[in-house]
Amino acid sequence: MNTEFSRAFVDALPELVWTARLDGHADFLNRRWLDYSGLSEDEAIGLGWQTVVHPEDLPQLLERWLSRLEPGRSQQAEARLRRFDGVYRWFQFRSNPVTDATGRVVKWCGII
Known part of the structure; x- marks a missing residue:
């Protein structure tokens, strides 16, 4: 798959997708x-995505994330995410590790 097609494919999914x-x-x-x-891509990339997670939910979401990073296990959590109009909605965050040929975790991918 070429990069342009891959981007169009992921953008067409009915989910919020991230890596x-x-x-x-x-x-x-x-x-x-x-x-x-x-948010624009520039605003959201890096740690900018955290600005749309409800302030009461962010510490727990980050703690859960960090506790699963090292063992490389799939993750699932719930948190409120702020919509473009300022309204918070509950979401299920799910993620899986992406591994290299040796089984080492190199990235995370997820859907909301």
């Missing part, structure tokens, strides 16, 4: 994620 480095910095957010949040 992140091992340190939790987002390195990809699909169009649906950006449209929902109202």
